Amino acid sequence: DIVMTQSPDSLAVSLGERATINCKSSQSVLYSSNNNNYLGWYQQKPGQPPKLLIYWASLRESGVPDRFSGSGSGTDFTLTISSLQAEDVAVYYCQQYYTIPLTFGQGTKVEIK
Amino acid sequence: EVQLLESGGGLVQPGGSLRLSCAASGFTFSSYAMTWVRQAPGKGLEWVSAISGPSGNTYYADSVKGRFTISRDNSKDTLYLQMNSLRPDDTAVYSCAKGRSSSSYAALDIWGQGTMVTVSS
Numbered sequence: 001d002i003v004m005t006q007s008p009d010s011l012a013v014s015l016g017e018r019a020t021i022n023c024k025s026s027q028s029v030l031y032s033s034n035n036n037n038y039l040g041w042y043q044q045k046p047g048q049p050p051k052l053l054i055y056w057a058s059l060r061e062s063g064v065p066d067r068f069s070g071s072g073s074g075t076d077f078t079l080t081i082s083s084l085q086a087e088d089v090a091v092y093y094c095q096q097y098y099t100i101p102l103t104f105g106q107g108t109k110v111e112i113k
Numbered sequence: 114e115v116q117l118l119e120s121g122g123g124l125v126q127p128g129g130s131l132r133l134s135c136a137a138s139g140f141t142f143s144s145y146a147m148t149w150v151r152q153a154p155g156k157g158l159e160w161v162s163a164i165s166g167p168s169g170n171t172y173y174a175d176s177v178k179g180r181f182t183i184s185r186d187n188s189k190d191t192l193y194l195q196m197n198s199l200r201p202d203d204t205a206v207y208s209c210a211k212g213r214s215s216s217s218y219a220a221l222d223i224w225g226q227g228t229m230v231t232v233s234s
Contacts, residue, residue: 040220049224
């Protein structure tokens, strides 16, 4: 199984400041035949289901604010919130969909400092 | 509006069975892969099972293989999860999710609210 490891487990950021979450996979999730990274990012607010933010590592889902961006390739990925808003308080998960079983990171809790 | 609505959760004794349903609306259900994901209280997300779009290929996590069966009825736009030989560590909120394509190797773009399954004597 591919193990997804996120860092940090939690972070507190001031409103308007940048938040950065890292995700590392135990093996590459880059499929060479199509040059796509099989990596997604999700946001989960308390009492709500997860919401897809980013797919193919860097493509923003429709309706997601452009302050959210994804980057990285192979085994190392980053989710960046360029200017943290109060409504961004949530737990964020990365997920690989390169191979079965699909696996999630352990989650990163983002709070306001 | 694209929507997924789960039902069928509840309290069951260890060794018992439950069947979860997920009613889909607002999209061409048969064209997309569907997935079950669970979340134990206070814990992270765990992928459970998936079924591809038209081909209906099925996939399972090792933790549920041989006990759970995923299926779909495209005529009813409904996804199912038959859960047998339930154990206390199966206790979780079970959510269905739609894949972005017919392949099970895809991000999950629409999620239901989930249904709680509690396995306890």
